[in-house]
Amino acid sequence: MVEDRASIAGLGYEQVRPGMVRPELDGKKVWLYGWAHEIRDLGSLFFIVLRSWDGICQVTFSRSTLEKVYLEALDSLTRESVVRVWGTVRVAPQSRLGVEVKGEGIEIVARAVEKLPYDVTGKVSASMTTRLNYRVLDLRKPVNTSIFLIADTVFEAIREFLRVQGFIEVRTPKIIATATEGGAALFKVDYFGKSAYLAQSPQLYKEELVTVFERVFEIAPYFRAEASHTRRHVSEFTSVDIEAAFMNYEDVMRVLEEMVAYVIKRVVEDRRRELELLGVSLRPPKTPFKRITYDQALKDLEELGHHKSWGGDLETPDLRHLAKKYTGFYFITHFPTAIKPFYIQPDSMNPQVSESFDLMYQWLELASGGTRISDPALLRRRLEEQGLNPESFKHHVEVYSYGMPFHAGWGLGFERLLMVITRLTNIREVILYPRDRFRLTP
Numbered sequence: 001m002v003e004d005r006a007s008i009a010g011l012g013y014e015q016v017r018p019g020m021v022r023p024e025l026d027g028k029k030v031w032l033y034g035w036a037h038e039i040r041d042l043g044s045l046f047f048i049v050l051r052s053w054d055g056i057c058q059v060t061f062s063r064s065t066l067e068k069v070y071l072e073a074l075d076s077l078t079r080e081s082v083v084r085v086w087g088t089v090r091v092a093p094q095s096r097l098g099v100e101v102k103g104e105g106i107e108i109v110a111r112a113v114e115k116l117p118y119d120v121t122g123k124v125s126a127s128m129t130t131r132l133n134y135r136v137l138d139l140r141k142p143v144n145t146s147i148f149l150i151a152d153t154v155f156e157a158i159r160e161f162l163r164v165q166g167f168i169e170v171r172t173p174k175i176i177a178t179a180t181e182g183g184a185a186l187f188k189v190d191y192f193g194k195s196a197y198l199a200q201s202p203q204l205y206k207e208e209l210v211t212v213f214e215r216v217f218e219i220a221p222y223f224r225a226e227a228s229h230t231r232r233h234v235s236e237f238t239s240v241d242i243e244a245a246f247m248n249y250e251d252v253m254r255v256l257e258e259m260v261a262y263v264i265k266r267v268v269e270d271r272r273r274e275l276e277l278l279g280v281s282l283r284p285p286k287t288p289f290k291r292i293t294y295d296q297a298l299k300d301l302e303e304l305g306h307h308k309s310w311g312g313d314l315e316t317p318d319l320r321h322l323a324k325k326y327t328g329f330y331f332i333t334h335f336p337t338a339i340k341p342f343y344i345q346p347d348s349m350n351p352q353v354s355e356s357f358d359l360m361y362q363w364l365e366l367a368s369g370g371t372r373i374s375d376p377a378l379l380r381r382r383l384e385e386q387g388l389n390p391e392s393f394k395h396h397v398e399v400y401s402y403g404m405p406f407h408a409g410w411g412l413g414f415e416r417l418l419m420v421i422t423r424l425t426n427i428r429e430v431i432l433y434p435r436d437r438f439r440l441t442p
Contacts, residue, residue, distance in 0.1 A: 079121075345372060
């Protein structure tokens with residue numbers, strides 16, 4: 001008969017997850033919930049590879065020892081069904097996992113359909129479109145689950161690091177009345193008959209909040225209606241943002257590089273199994289990261305046979321050329337003021353360039369930041385120079401009259417950092433349910 005949980009526990013069985021079954025549990029009576037990842041029926045023997053979020057184990061049933069009700073359950077079992085099994089852990093040198101559970105009973109908790117639309121084992125390859133159409137099944141593949149277990153550690157490590165540095169976590173509005181940085185890449189929404197927009201960044205709010213908390217950070221989703229459809233662009237992304245009073249661009253660059261090094265160190269320490277599943281060999285980077293100026297970047301490009309005129313932003317082809325010389329993490333600093341957002345501080349010695357920086361990994365831009373303007377008159381002038389109406393930003397500009405300290409900050413693309421850590425090349429692979437110009441479901 002099917003045993004209930006209480007009676008199983010009363011018989012000395014201990015609940016564990018499939019990923020917890022190890023040789024050191026040899027001889028232990030256990031019961032487990034999980035998904036039937038693989039099924040093999042060899043007649044007298046029946047094998048199930050049982051999966052949980054943290055790993056798999058093999059459960060072996062001998063038909064000659066099972067009661068009828070359990071035999072019927074095995075015969076009706078389908079892949080990806082949720083099951084409860086119980087038995088005894090045995091070291092099994094012949095098994096690819098080195099250990100298995102000798103099954104004594106099984107209950108089907110939720111039966112999956114006979115024919116799945118997607119192969120969770122990964123034995124049948126699938127296009128990115130198919131993977132995203134059946135995303136919840138795609139995420140069940142252990143190699144894909146590992147991406148988001150790593151992401152969980154990255155989230156935790158970022159928060160740990162920034163809190164130790166004295167930063168306070170905040171939440172800012174995602175429905176806003178005006179563009180944070182100008183531009184047309186905005187999602188417009190109807191807000192009770194008024195026009196509103198989905199936030200592109202927390203920039204203005206986090207600057208205002210340094211007048212209260214001095215050091216703030218936020219990890220949150222943001223939205224950009226860009227037409228770009230590349231392996232590194234999506235319409236909804238996660239940004240890690242900081243802003244700090246009484247710091248300049250050099251100070252926050254140090255915070256950024258030390259945070260990245262700390263995060264990778266934590267991943268190496270805590271997610272070895274997941275890195276192995278991904279086939280990734282990872283080492284924490286040494287700090288400080290190399291720094292080059294925008295002017296130096298142009299000189300390097302010239303030496304590499306790629307001419308770039310001064311004043312334009314560094315585009316992907318330019319960055320790919322630079323990556324031939326600069327591998328790993330590095331900063332590009334002092335971009336032309338004219339191409340940076342209105343809130344970036346011009347350099348006091350040469351206002352044509354700004355106290356700005358981008359954090360790069362090879363050719364991929366991960367973060368952007370700099371010293372912010374703290375003088376209200378300069379802020380208004382920069383708004384006008386960029387063709388923006390200061391009146392549209394009046395609530396923000398007013399704050400500068402209430403005592404605005406000098407301050408600096410940055411925004412880091414969380415998914416881009418995760419791409420670097422996992423060595424994946426399509427940003428959609430590191431987002432649970434990606435959104436781009438062609439995908440709104442699932």
